[in-house]
Amino acid sequence: MTAVQTTAATRDALGPTLVRLQQSGAVDLVVVDADLGKSTTSRKFKDVYPERFFTFGVAEQNMISAAGGFASLGYTVFASSFAVFVEHAFDQLRMSIAQPRLNVKVVASHGGVSTGEDGASAQSIEDIALFSSLPTFKVGVPADVVEAEAMIEAAAKDSGPWYIRTGRPKIPVLYTDGPRYQIGKADTLREGGDLTIVACGLLVERALRAADVLAAEGVSARVLNMATIRPLDVDALEAAARETGAIVVAEEHLVHTGLGAMVAQALATRHPVPMEFVGIPDRYGESGTWDQVLEIMGLTSQGVADAARKVMARKRR
Amino acid sequence: MVTVAQTDLQSRTRRIRRHIVNMVYGAKSGHIGGSMSSTEILTVLYDRILKHDPANPAWAERDRFIMSKGHCTPLQYAILAEFGYIPVEELSTFRQKGSRLQGHSVLGKPAGVENSAGSLGMGLSFGLGIRLGMRLRGQENHVYVLMGDGEQQEGQVWEAAMAAAHHHVDHLVALIDRNGIQNDDFTKNTMDSAPLEDKYRAFGWDVRTDVDGHDLAAVEAALTWARDVRGKPACVIFNTTKGKGVSFMENNPNFHGAPPTDEEYVRAMEELPA
Ligand SMILES: Cc1ncc(C[n+]2csc(CCOP(=O)(O)OP(=O)(O)O)c2C)c(N)n1
Numbered sequence: 234m235t236a237v238q239t240t241a242a243t244r245d246a247l248g249p250t251l252v253r254l255q256q257s258g259a260v261d262l263v264v265v266d267a268d269l270g271k272s273t274t275s276r277k278f279k280d281v282y283p284e285r286f287f288t289f290g291v292a293e294q295n296m297i298s299a300a301g302g303f304a305s306l307g308y309t310v311f312a313s314s315f316a317v318f319v320e321h322a323f324d325q326l327r328m329s330i331a332q333p334r335l336n337v338k339v340v341a342s343h344g345g346v347s348t349g350e351d352g353a354s355a356q357s358i359e360d361i362a363l364f365s366s367l368p369t370f371k372v373g374v375p376a377d378v379v380e381a382e383a384m385i386e387a388a389a390k391d392s393g394p395w396y397i398r399t400g401r402p403k404i405p406v407l408y409t410d411g412p413r414y415q416i417g418k419a420d421t422l423r424e425g426g427d428l429t430i431v432a433c434g435l436l437v438e439r440a441l442r443a444a445d446v447l448a449a450e451g452v453s454a455r456v457l458n459m460a461t462i463r464p465l466d467v468d469a470l471e472a473a474a475r476e477t478g479a480i481v482v483a484e485e486h487l488v489h490t491g492l493g494a495m496v497a498q499a500l501a502t503r504h505p506v507p508m509e510f511v512g513i514p515d516r517y518g519e520s521g522t523w524d525q526v527l528e529i530m531g532l533t534s535q536g537v538a539d540a541a542r543k544v545m546a547r548k549r550r
Numbered sequence: 551m552v553t554v555a556q557t558d559l560q561s562r563t564r565r566i567r568r569h570i571v572n573m574v575y576g577a578k579s580g581h582i583g584g585s586m587s588s589t590e591i592l593t594v595l596y597d598r599i600l601k602h603d604p605a606n607p608a609w610a611e612r613d614r615f616i617m618s619k620g621h622c623t624p625l626q627y628a629i630l631a632e633f634g635y636i637p638v639e640e641l642s643t644f645r646q647k648g649s650r651l652q653g654h655s656v657l658g659k660p661a662g663v664e665n666s667a668g669s670l671g672m673g674l675s676f677g678l679g680i681r682l683g684m685r686l687r688g689q690e691n692h693v694y695v696l697m698g699d700g701e702q703q704e705g706q707v708w709e710a711a712m713a714a715a716h717h718h719v720d721h722l723v724a725l726i727d728r729n730g731i732q733n734d735d736f737t738k739n740t741m742d743s744a745p746l747e748d749k750y751r752a753f754g755w756d757v758r759t760d761v762d763g764h765d766l767a768a769v770e771a772a773l774t775w776a777r778d779v780r781g782k783p784a785c786v787i788f789n790t791t792k793g794k795g796v797s798f799m800e801n802n803p804n805f806h807g808a809p810p811t812d813e814e815y816v817r818a819m820e821e822l823p824a
Contacts, residue, residue, distance in 0.1 A: 263683065287682060287717070295709035298672045302679025305657070305664065306687075324669050325706070329676055333657035333666040 240403040243434075244342035246381035247399065248277025251311060251389075255282055260389050263308040265289060267296045273313040273342040273399075297322040297337075301329030304336045309389055315348075316341035316357030316398055323363060330394050331367040337395075338388045339364075344374070344398035345485035346513060346530055347435060349523035356518040356526075357398075362490035364396035365463050371416065372463040374398045374484075374492075376407055376437035380460055383412035391416060402523040404435045417461045419469035425455035428544055429473035429480050430537060433459050433492055435527075436483040436511070443537035454541060462492050467499045474504040479548040481509045481540045485532055488512025507547040509540040559766050562632055563593050567795045568822050569628035569641055575815045577645035580653065583805045584698060585625035587729040587763065587790040592629050594769045595694060595725075599777055604634040607661035613691045614664045614680050618673020619698040619727070620655040621807065626663065627651050635662040671704025673697060674724060678714050681722040692721045692777060700732030702743040708753070714783040715754025723776040724755070724785040727763065729792035731803050750785045763788030796821050 255262045255278070262278075264286045270276030279286035289296035293314055300312045312319070319326070319341045330337045346356045364372045371393065375381035381399055388395040413420050422437070423444050432440040437458045444454040455477055457469060474480060480500065482493035493510040500506065513530050520526075527533060566589055574580035592615075596602070601613040617626050624644065631638045636650075640660075643649035650659040654668030665676050677695040684691050701707065714722055726746065730737050737743065747759040756779045761772040769788070776784040792806070793799030796818045799810075810818055 263686070265679075284686065289709070289713050290716070292706075292709035292713065294672075294706040295675045295678070295713055298675030298706070299679030299682070299710070299713070301665075302676040302681075303683040304679075305676075306680055306683040308683055325672055325675075328666055328669045329672055335657075 238405040240405050241378040242401055242403050243375050243378050243381040243399040244272070244401060245274055246378050246385055247313060247340050248274035250382045250385045251275065251278040252281045254386060254389050255285070260309045261307065262311065263287065263303045264311045265296050265300050265303070267291060267293045267314045267318065269314050269318070272315070273340065275311065275313045293318050293322040294325045297325040298329040300337045301333065301335045308336070310337045311340060312337055313340045313342065315343040315355060316360040317343070317355055320357065320360060320363055327367060331369050334369045334393050336392055338397065339395065340385060340397045340399060342399045343401050345400060345434065346518040346526045347400055347402045347485060347523040349402070349526055350520050352520040353517040358487050358513050358518065359490065360396070360398055361462060361486045361492065365495065370394045370396055370463065371461065372396045373461050374434040375460055376434060376458050377404060379406060379408035379412050380414050383414035384460065387414060387416050398434065400435060402435070405438050407438055414460060417464045417466055419466040420458040420460065421455065422458050423454065423456040425453040426477055427453045427479070428541055428548070429455040429457060429477045430483060430541065431457045431459050431470065431473070431480060431492070431496055432483040433462060434485050436485055436532060436537070439532070439534040440483050440537050442534035443541060446534065446538045447541055452541065452545060459492060462495065465495055465499055467503060470496055470499055471503040474500050474506045479507050479544040481511065481537065481544055483511040483537050483540070485527070486512055488514060507544050509544040511536050511540050556766050559593060559597055562597065563589050564823055566593060566625065566628045566632055568819065568824065569631065570624040571796070571810065571815065571818050571822065573624045573627070573641050573644040574809050576642055578809050579645060580624050580809065581621040581807045582624065582799060583731065583792040584619060584727065584729065585622045586794045586796070586799070587792045588622060588625055588696060588727045589794065590764050590766055590769050591696065591725055591727065591788055592625060594766060594773060596629055596633050598770055599773045600694065601691065604662070607635060611691065614677065614693045616665050616673045616677040616680070616693060616695040617655050617663070617667055618695050619670060619701055620667025623651065623653060623655055626655060630660065630662045636660050670698070670701040671706040674707055674710035677722060678710050678719060681719050682717060684721070685719070690721065692723060694723045694725060696725045696727065698732070699726060699728040699730065699737050699743060699746070700740065702726070702746060703741045711750060711753040711755065718781065719783050720780050722783040724783065726785065726787045727790050728787050729790045731792040731801070731806065733806055735803055747787055755783050755785045757785045757787065759787040761786055761788045763790035764794055
């Protein structure tokens with residue numbers, strides 16, 4: 234990795250990407266908002282296409298059902314808010330979008346505990362579980378702003394419902410040479426033969442740093458960026474399990490209901506191997522700077538490396 | 551005075567009520583009460599007001615009917631059969647394995663069902679999104695949303711009511727079936743939403759209220775009025791009788807969602823002229 238890293242928040246991808254997509258003529262967009270368009274950056278779309286931008290006030294349930302209505306006419310609809318506030322409209326997501334399989338893309342910012350100072354109420358630690366529980370929804374968590382942009386574009390051009398979680402903190406840009414995102418495909422960021430670290434979101438960069446530490450200890454870790462959580466790249470997981478024999482999953486989500494749980498379920502039927510999980514323990518967050526709260530939760534490169542050592546010990550047994 | 555055209559409408563409502571009872575009796579489950587109270591409203595809407603083409607349900611220039619009280623599928627499917635969207639024989643598959651006719655509305659099943667429902671309170675929002683999308687395209691079509699009076703207790707209804715007025719949406723019509731009964735009990739005992747008309751007016755809607763929801767001429771006049779309101783959304787509040795048409799079901803909270811027994815079925819069909 235390069236010595237000097239540029240950083241950016243994944244949420245910053247939304248507004249500019251939507252403008253670019255509408256300008257390209259490839260999609261017929263409508264953007265709906267519930268009074269957080271500045272934070273999610275969707276309001277940048279309003280500056281260019283005010284007639285295609287609809288405010289619903291602080292009323293997420295109405296916004297989500299109305300998004301379904303727009304989509305039933307053939308529009309590609311982007312709805313955004315903070316992740317915790319789209320959770321406010323779960324039944325509306327289910328009835329007005331998921332079940333009729335309408336073309337609505339929910340791009341929610343401030344996912345995870347890295348929302349920081351606002352504390353527990355603003356920290357979405359359950360969004361992946363909720364959206365993954367909806368048949369027909371695709372679910373993605375980009376690892377950096379470049380991937381976020383690519384994922385938003387892929388979702389816009391794909392048919393059916395999507396959930397994309399973006400984040401508030403400025404995190405290192407990994408894909409400096411351009412995006413490699415493909416729907417439903419894991420991206421191998423580092424080859425390795427002793428174990429595989431499967432990560433999403435800001436844990437991908439932390440996993441790469443953990444792999445550096447492990448390499449110094451003589452352990453070769455493969456790192457998979459699992460940016461699409463639904464549909465899960467089960468083939469890449471099976472290959473990793475067969476070829477490396479141990480798996481660590483790292484995510485900024487409740488550990489018992491997120492990516493790790495889904496990876497474990499997939500591998501249980503394909504090729505079970507020792508696994509360890511790095512995620513938010515069974516608790517709510519608290520205030521602090523974003524990296525402090527991540528540290529409280531154990532979501533650090535150190536935490537990932539510890540899990541890797543643990544799984545290696547079990548593998549050797 | 552009853553015109554020839556109204557006789558025609560009357561025979562439609564009679565057939566539809568018999569379909570409703572047959573479907574719920576056959577399925578041994580389903581919602582008769584709220585289907586019977588909205589029968590005239592939907593029959594007049596589909597016959598006289600709604601721009602639609604049963605032979606081409608995907609017609610881009612069609613108006614949209616949104617069933618927000620998605621438990622009233624016996625009425626919705628009977629209407630679709632009566633107006634030629636589906637064969638009448640299909641109604642006997644209601645709520646059964648393999649049928650398109652699920653217990654609550656599912657978008658596209660069959661074509662002519664424009665939204666998924668069953669969780670109350672969402673239809674007005676969904677219809678609002680459709681109408682805003684039509685307006686963005688310069689399309690003049692209408693969106694009609696049918697809700698129950700119990701359903702008015704859902705907060706989302708008022709989010710949608712506020713937003714529709716804020717966005718100066720017209721060609722959006724809320725139809726409220728005020729039968730005074732919800733699932734467990736009378737609405738006034740459960741959570742009284744009165745005065746409903748004042749609430750909608752205060753939210754910026756044009757309202758016509760106390761319309762006799764079983765008088766075909768009155769229903770047609772009210773729907774015509776609502777269709778022509780401009781500059782704001784329109785709301786029609788119909789006073790109706792839950793279970794209308796079968797004496798022992800009328801105004802009886804027990805016939806919200808329970809099927810008739812064998813004996814009740816026979817009595818009901820005797821009371822509903824063919
Ligand atoms: C969100 C939600 N909560 C509860 C129910 C269960 N439920 C089905 S019908 C009903 C009562 C509806 O009363 P009303 O809106 O007056 O309908 P109508 O009398 O016209 O059938 C209830 C509570 C539901 N369908 N959706």
